[in-house]
Amino acid sequence: MSDNKEVITCPACGNYMQKIFMPEAGVNIDICLDGCGGILFDNREFQKFDEPHEKIDEILAAIKDKTFIKVDENEIRTCPLCKVPMVKMGAGSAGVQIDVCNVCGAKFLDNGELQKIRTNGEEEDSDRLDSLMNSLYSDNLKNVLGNIQVPSKTSSRRKFFEDLVYKLIIK
Ligand SMILES: [Zn+2]
Ligand SMILES: [Zn+2]
Structure with a gap:
């Protein structure tokens, strides 16, 4: 129906x-x-x-x-x-x-x-994004770049990566 x-x-x-x-x-x-x-x-x-x-x-x-x-x-x-x-x-x-x-x-x-x-779906997305970003930075980039700091949430570089990851992987 x-x-x-x-x-x-x-x-x-x-x-x-x-x-x-x-x-x-x-x-x-x-x-x-x-x-x-x-x-x-x-x-x-x-x-x-x-x-x-x-x-x-x-x-x-x-x-x-x-x-x-x-x-x-x-x-x-x-x-x-x-x-x-x-x-x-x-x-x-x-x-x-x-x-x-x-x-x-x-x-x-x-x-x-x-x-x-x-709203919960939105939070879930942002949680997934967070852990994805953290593993991308802390695991992969660390291997390449050495011990780098994960850029703060407000950094524009991180924002750029997050948007990219969000568009390409999550959505
Ligand atoms: Zn019915
Ligand atoms: Zn009613």
């Missing part, structure tokens, strides 16, 4: 969800703007938004300055599309649990979870 058209009720709080069109990804997502702030992604939609470089401006604009009701995140949710119980699954490495429907692939994220998953 992709991009449901019907108005659906929030699996966490039962309020009607509102559709927001995400122009970059070309899909509609459902947000619980009048209730808990949860977001429902249809099958395959979530992967268009879980990386830090993917745009979620429309989501952020929609939830800005809103206060959402608190919901019990441990409760078993029911998929609003298939009416079957959703399964809790870890997403990213931030310890975030999302609800997944094993029938249609829909994913429900509580308010704030999407941001956590995305």
Whole structure:
């Protein structure tokens, strides 16, 4: 199933969800703007938004300055599309649990979870970059250049290498 058209009720709080069109990804997502702030992604939609470089401006604009009701995140949710119980699954490495429907692939994220998953991905990248840079400098360059100091994070030479490594190896 992709991009449901019907108005659906929030699996966490039962309020009607509102559709927001995400122009970059070309899909509609459902947000619980009048209730808990949860977001429902249809099958395959979530992967268009879980990386830090993917745009979620429309989501952020929609939830800005809103206060959402608190919901019990441990409760078993029911998929609003298939009416079957959703399964809790870890997403990213931030310890975030999302609800997944094993029938249609829909994913429900509580308010704030999407941001956590995305930020964590960013930190992970920068951690990987850090250890990669350190091993590049301290292991390889040391052999060639002798005992050199790893340039500080703000040095422009290091920045140049980091950008290069990031573009060529990580991305
Ligand atoms: Zn809700
Ligand atoms: Zn479903």
